[in-house]
Every structure is written in structure tokens, then in C-alpha cells.
Amino acid sequence: TQLLEQSPQFLSIQEGENLTVYCNSSSVFSSLQWYRQEPGEGPVLLVTVVTGGEVKKLKRLTFQFGDARKDSSLHITAAQPGDTGLYLCAGRVGTASKLTFGTGTRLQVTL
Amino acid sequence: GAVVSQHPSRVICKSGTSVKIECRSLDFQATTMFWYRQFPKQSLMLMATSNEGSKATYEQGVEKDKFLINHASLTLSTLTVTSAHPEDSSFYICSATGGDSPLHFGNGTRLTVT
Numbered sequence: 001t002q003l004l005e006q007s008p009q010f011l012s013i014q015e016g017e018n019l020t021v022y023c024n025s026s027s028v029f030s031s032l033q034w035y036r037q038e039p040g041e042g043p044v045l046l047v048t049v050v051t052g053g054e055v056k057k058l059k060r061l062t063f064q065f066g067d068a069r070k071d072s073s074l075h076i077t078a079a080q081p082g083d084t085g086l087y088l089c090a091g092r093v094g095t096a097s098k099l100t101f102g103t104g105t106r107l108q109v110t111l
Numbered sequence: 112g113a114v115v116s117q118h119p120s121r122v123i124c125k126s127g128t129s130v131k132i133e134c135r136s137l138d139f140q141a142t143t144m145f146w147y148r149q150f151p152k153q154s155l156m157l158m159a160t161s162n163e164g165s166k167a168t169y170e171q172g173v174e175k176d177k178f179l180i181n182h183a184s185l186t187l188s189t190l191t192v193t194s195a196h197p198e199d200s201s202f203y204i205c206s207a208t209g210g211d212s213p214l215h216f217g218n219g220t221r222l223t224v225t
Binding site for chain 2: 040041042043044045086088097098099100101102103104106
């Protein structure tokens, strides 16, 4: 079983602050995805990264895939209350369609 | 709009009864569907992978006789929790993929066993 450890587990910040969430593993992933999940709903895909060292931006969110494809980070600039939710990284090994989810980071952004 | 529909969204059942959860792909053929379980404030744990027309592959520690998965068509997979107990209470989520379609998630089913 490939383990994806996320840190921090929980983060409570004020609106306007920046934050970074980390996703680490000892396994190499062919691709890695980031999701956000609201209570009582399924996860929603934010981004997919496939190349080591790849950086993708989605408005105020910046995603990076580690050079060795074992880790990833999500940076949020000027967080807003609407960013509140559970952030999950998830990785695929090789050509397998199975997705292994990280341990999750619960973000709370207050006014 | 949703491309994967999960039903019901919430269900309450009595201990010892069985509950069936449906996962439907709405506009693509889902050759592979996945079933996850999520406890409060925790991440998604993969329970099993089902390929249309074949037996599901269960993850280690998941009882296949308790969590029956059927994927008889390219648009429908079902998860039946048999002889449910309070410890089976959880949020169950399906996801589906097929052909060129990326992975899509359902909106989950909250199961409460009393």
C-alpha cells in the first residue's frame, strides 16, 4: 500500500493569509491529483500533475510535483473563506487506474 | 452537471438489515468503478475496484462477503452492505472512469446504522 502523508492535518487561518499544504510519499507516482471536498459531498478535482518538477497554477492556487514524483505541494495565496474544505492529494502508480488518497488537510479560513 | 450519480444520498437502517447503494455513470461508459469509505474528518479509503462484467477486487481488510459489489453494466455499479452494524456507519463514495473519460466522483451516501 502506498502511503501519502499530508501535512498539516488541520490549518486554521485568517482571510488574506498564505498557506502551503504538503503531500509526501516514499513511492513514485505516475500522476498526482489534488482534490477539495466539502462536507457531505464527493471530492472535486482541482488539478492533475504528471511531470516531475511540474508547476500548475489555478487562480490563487499553485501546485507543484516534486522532481522525483514522490511529493507535491499546494500553495494558496490570499486565502478566502470559500477556500475552506478538506484538501486531498491522490496518486496513481504506473498505469494502474486505482487512486490512493492522502491523509487529508482540513483548511478553515475565517474572516 | 453531475456525470456520476450516487443514490441514495442518505440512508438510515436498522442493525442486521442490508442496504444497497447505487452508482451510475450518466453520460459515459464506466468500465471501472471504485468504492471508497470515509469516516468523519478522515480521508477516503479504497474498499474495492470493480470492472464491468467481472468480480470486484477488494482491498486488504475489506470483507467481500459483507460489502457485495456488482458491476453488471457499463453504467451501474452497486454496493450492498449486508447485515449492517453501527460500525458500518460511514460516508460511502463511488467513482467511475472509462474510455477517455477521467475519473468522476459521486456525491456520496451517508449510511447510518441504528
